[in-house]
Amino acid sequence: MILELKKYLEARLAQELPGDNAHQQMMAQPIGQRFKMQYDKPPKKGAVMIALYPDEGKIYFPLMQRPPYQGIHGGQVSLPGGKKEDSDDNLIETAIRETFEEIGVKIPDNQVIGSLSDLNVTASNFIVKPVVSILDRKPEFIKDPREVEHIFKAEVQHLIHPQTLQEKELTVAQEIRLKAPFFDIEEKVVWGATAMILSEFVEILKEHYK
Known part of the structure; x- marks a missing residue:
């Protein structure tokens, strides 16, 4: 199953x-x-990582909830990733480094299989490259407590199910009201830039699982 998807x-x-x-x-x-x-x-x-892995006959990837803080993304769900550093030769290296720093998973270069479209995140003035990797086994997660409140897994087949896609009203920055589409994953509200990245991933997955 994982080899077919790869x-x-x-x-x-x-x-x-x-x-x-x-x-x-x-x-x-x-x-x-x-x-x-x-x-x-x-x-x-910046760059984020969609790190696919097999577990008990299904395919998953990790998501993380950030701790609550005053910044614009405080408390939100995200893929592991962050800002490109001068030491990174490219954005794939950024995604690999940030994934190891935030959730303790070291991804070899040869397990990176490509990337999705860059996303301009106007809320934080970032252009983010979503990198895709496929691991041969379930990794062991070690969270960075400063940047990660909780690590949870998203199952690929669940992600593409129509009932996973929902919508609700959110208030951000204490005063801005939004009508926000979101993915309901493990009873977490996955919205914003992460949902926009996953939306493209879903469109590609649907072509495979149709």
Whole structure:
């Protein structure tokens, strides 16, 4: 099962991707007054990792909930990842390094099979590259307590099930109301940039599992 998915993704990720059309499906919309964020500096570069692995006949990947803090992404669910450092030769190295730092999983270069479309995250002024890897066995997770509140797993077949996709009203930054599409994964609300990335991944997975 994991080898079939690996073969499919290696070929599919090298082709044209759904990109912005898929991202837009999971974009939160403001309720009432609209707002536009403006920045003096160009977007920073970052990367996240979708690390697929087999476990008891199913295929999963890890997600993590960040601790509550005052920053814009405090308490949210995300894929492991973060900002590109000067020591990183490229964004694949960023994703590998951040995955090890945040959840304790070391991913060899040869287990990286490609990447999804870059996502411009205007809320934090980042351009994020989602990297995809496939591991040959379930990893052991060790969370960084400063950056990770909780690690949980998403199952691929559950992710593409229509009932996983829902919508609710959220209030962020104490005053901004949003109508937010989200993925209901392990009773966690997965919305925002992570949901937009996963939306493209879902479109690609549906082609394989149809």
